[in-house]
Amino acid sequence: MGFLKNMFGGRHGAVQQLPTGTITVDRHGHIVTSTVSSAFPKNLLRDIARDVLELFREARAAQMPLAEVSLHYGSLNITARELRGGAIIFLFPQTALLPKPNYSRL
């Protein structure tokens, strides 16, 4: 049976599932709470948190402190609200079958 495993057990390219849910992060980028599936890689969630906080930080450095930032991709929307240096981040995958979330402004 080891023979078959050698033939078919190789690594295959996998499609990354898009995250759905909400995370809150503190000012250091640590994830405090999360409703995203535990199957979603933790390091990617940390990347999202770090990049979102960096966007807020860069905006403050540019004399344009922002209360909310949203990143719109072809298949995922990320909306983040600033919370005393940390943030609450909403992750909405965009598919043709799902209804679009109703944003207040953007």
Place this chain on the structure above:
Amino acid sequence: MEKRHKILILDDDADWLALCRDLLAELPSKPEVLTANTAKRALALLETEPIRLLISDLKMPRIDGLQMLAIVRRQFPDVRTIVLSGLEDEGYRSRAYALGVDLFWLKTEMQRNSKLFNECLESLLGRDDEAGFRGLQSKSLMDIIQMECLSRGSTVLRITRGPLVAKLWMWEGELIDAEVDGARGEAAFLRLIGWKSGTFENLPAEPNRERTIHKPVNALLLETAQTMDEAANPVGAESIESASHRQTMWKLSQLTREGAEFVIVVPTAGPGEPEALGTQHSAELAQWTRRAAEIARRLGDRLEAGPLLHVAGQNLERQVLMLPRGDRAFLVGWPTEITENVPEKSRKLVASWDS
């Protein structure tokens, strides 16, 4: 070295993709063939690669071919499109052509008449340097208007270029009105005539349309050609300065008319000075724009979330929208009172700014 065009094939059937890739690689012009099995992947490739021609299937899961073509027509107006479908239904054929598709072929016909299909492909690939409007290749907008006037016809020409839409009203061979992006009359005509490519369609004539253009169309075309010549070949430093001043004034007027506060254009690839209008904090905002584009692209790649459409931000005073466009990024600032479809308004502003 001769330029190799890039062709992108979109189909959910992996075997068909492999077959097409082999067939197209044999074309005399030796194009580079890329493949995608989902619309999402195809859009990501269109965003990053200079694709010349998209060959798409119609029946696909999630985003079907017609949806995909509508997106491509709007976001990548310069990409030529071919539909290659197994659906022998005239309804699909006419819907595809209505979307501005260059060619519709059945998969069975492609295999039967591969020589003819290859000739059509080569012909579409060879037209890269020619500006022209879909439907009448290699004809400029001036030619199209002159043809309409000579035929003494009455019609409404609807011209689309990306998110911009313009209309020309013709009545018995005379141009009576023009409208583009809020401007009307001769001013609109002047702006419109500078467009080098797009798609157009004939709509039913509107006899009750109020006349705002009173000059004969030939006089108007002559004046426009003269203005365009002067702009393209300025004589002396003074003319260059005055052309640049005119351009700045025009951009400012666009900004004011749309209600935006400022626009900043930042080159994202390599060095280059940002261009800013309407703000005194251009250096800081340009820096944020550059960083936001970089961070968002990096994150999108890691999450495999598809092409970056825009990044929006807001505070109590204003809202900003960062739009990536090729190797540049635009940051548009809006007052918070404007709540209606800010991304679409920003996209229009950026497109008109660029045109």
